[in-house]
Amino acid sequence: MxxxxxxxxxxxxxxxxxxxxxxxxxxxxxxxxxxxxxxxxxxxxxxxxxxPSRDHVIAAVAMLSREDLARHMLAARDAVPARGSAQRRSVARFEAIGHAYVEFAVAHPTVFEAAFTACPVQLERTEDPRAWEVLTAAIDEMTLAGAIPAARRQDAPIIAWAGVHGLANILTGAAVPPGIDVDGQIAAVVKGIYRSIS
Amino acid sequence: MxxxxxxxxxxxxxxxxxxxxxxxxxxxxxxxxxxxxxxxxxxxxxxxxxxPSRDHVIAAVAMLSREDLARHMLAARDAVPARGSAQRRSVARFEAIGHAYVEFAVAHPTVFEAAFTACPVQLERTEDPRAWEVLTAAIDEMTLAGAIPAARRQDAPIIAWAGVHGLANILTGAAVPPGIDVDGQIAAVVKGIYRSIS
DNA sequence: GGATAATGTGAACACCGTACACATGCGCGG
DNA sequence: CCGCGCATGTGTACGGTGTTCACATTATCC
CATH class of the missing domain: 1.10.10.60 (Homeodomain-like)
Incomplete structure (x- = not known):
């Protein structure tokens, strides 16, 4: 032993x-x-x-948590069936990513909190998947498939990112509004995001 | 003395x-x-x-910070000139609120962080202004003025709240995307929110 | 095999939140 | 006006924390 x-x-x-x-x-x-x-x-x-310090281990678990989140998004995206037109499929994949983002936060609130904790120490980035890139890739996919107009492509990432990130923070935080139906809110926001960029 | x-x-x-x-x-x-x-x-x-404990102090400053934020939103809303149709004015007031929300966060990131810090202690609410209510009131205003269809009224608050709250968190947090033009991002998100609820 | 770097130990320091017995002084009933 | 009770502030102490540093131990390489 x-x-x-x-x-x-x-x-x-x-x-x-x-x-x-x-x-x-x-x-x-x-x-x-x-x-x-x-x-x-x-x-x-x-x-x-x-x-070097406690802050560095916090930064490390934050990065690991972010990678965890990104993996969930990728898994959800790749789980959408390859049926229908390329356009509809690109939208379905995009919406799957949005749902996965918020659902991960709701399912693992402490991990989500850790992922975006503001830590005074910054770690150099790794090669692992990052949520931001997964999202922009999905938007590019939609643009190429003609699901969203090219004119909206520039602002689409920040709009989408803000929507899902905000909802995730709201649903996991203490300042949760009186609304209760979590799944309904997620669907509403994801649909709203697509409407505003299409 | x-x-x-x-x-x-x-x-x-x-x-x-x-x-x-x-x-x-x-x-x-x-x-x-x-x-x-x-x-x-x-x-x-x-x-x-x-x-009773440090957590109660934190909860108290969190509440004060939220009230501070709400006051900024109200001030911005009331500062829009009373010109144009009621419909356009309601939209302008709504967008002013959105801008104020994110701009407050960018201008006072630590206060914004404190406002929504997850603290284990919950304080009973006061009579002071709350951001959520300011936002829903603005949306009601738009609905009455015919600026947004009644069918969208139900989901509008969570969509708007998620958008501005998410952008605020992104711009104040460590995980800020490569985009730099803060004012541009704010305008894009606020416009996107209105597009998705109108 | 022996020098050298890497890794883990032990004791210590300063700081923190918190609890408790005690000191102080304000305000109210007589 | 007095005096008593209660709210408020003091002193001291305890356990826990991050962090440092001299030292002990082990792995690695010439």
Whole structure:
């Protein structure tokens, strides 16, 4: 069993896994370096061999969360059946992405919060999927398929991004309006987005 | 000068003022009870005579920040000139509200963040203006003036709210897309919102 | 195999939120 | 006018936090 080797093997990965668990169950605010290192079975100071500060591990789990969200969007997009005209299909794929974005936030509010937490530390970007690019790609697809006029193409990304991001924040936040029907709101906003860019 | 009276007079108000200053300059995360009480010239424990916990202070400044935002929206709405048809005027007032929402967030990002911070403590609502109601009132105004069809009235609030709230979050957050022209983005989103509900 | 870099330990510091017993002074009933 | 009660502020303490630094241990490479 090797009992307890002095060196952990892959402490960085283990700390990030533990951090993701904490975020999933208790939110990003509950993330404590001492808890993380204790969960992994290591001394608090050991974390500093892999992360310069707590903010850096927060930034790391934020990036992982964003990638998680982007993967959900891609999966939803690729799950729409390849039926109908290219135009209708491009719209269906776009709307699937929008639904996935908000549904991910509703299903995993703490992860979504962590994904867009404002952290003082900035990490260099990775090669992994990013929500923004998934969205713009879907809009390009619609433009090519003739589902939206070329004149709207420029403003479409920010309009779509703002709509789904705003709804996600509203539905996961404390300032949720008196409306209750979550799925209805999502459908209304996604439809509204398409109407405003088409 | 009365030197230092044992009793402060209005500690609660003084603490909240100090808290708002901290939020304005360093964000809600930097808010510390010890700093607040030190700034006011009082012992840390004194704060607990007025707030059950730090979270309650945060909830209070969050509410104040939301009221601040709502006041900006009202001011912008009431500043639009009373010219043109009632229909055009209702649209102008609506768009002014949208612009004010996002511009407030861009101008005071830390206050905006504080306004919608997810805090575990919930405060009972006050009589003060709330952004949601300002927005729905503007939409009702447009409906009555015939600026938007009655069929769209039901979904209009969530669509508008999601759009401006999302854009505000995007422009103030770390995950800002490569686009730079802030005013252009605001105009595009506000116009897009009106297009999608009209 | 021995130097050297990488990694984990232990103790310490400063700070934080919070609790509790105590000091102080305002305001109201006599 | 007095004095008592209650609201308010003080002092001290506890447990928890991020972070640092000297030191111990192990992996790696010449």
């Amino acid at each position: 090797a009992a307890k080797p002095y060196h952990h093997g892959d402490l960085e990965r283990a700390l990030l896994d533990a951090a993701i668990d904490v975020v999933r169950s208790d939110g990003i605010a509950a993330l404590s370096l001492r808890d993380l290192t204790k969960a992994v079975g290591v001394t608090p100071s050991a974390a500093y061999r892999h992360f | 009365a030197a230092k009276p044992y009793h402060h007079g209005d500690l609660e108000r003084a603490l909240l003022d100090a808290a708002i200053d901290v939020v304005r300059s360093d964000g809600i995360a930097a808010l510390s009870l010890r700093d607040l009480t030190k700034a006011v010239g009082v012992t840390p424990s004194a704060a607990y005579r007025h707030f």
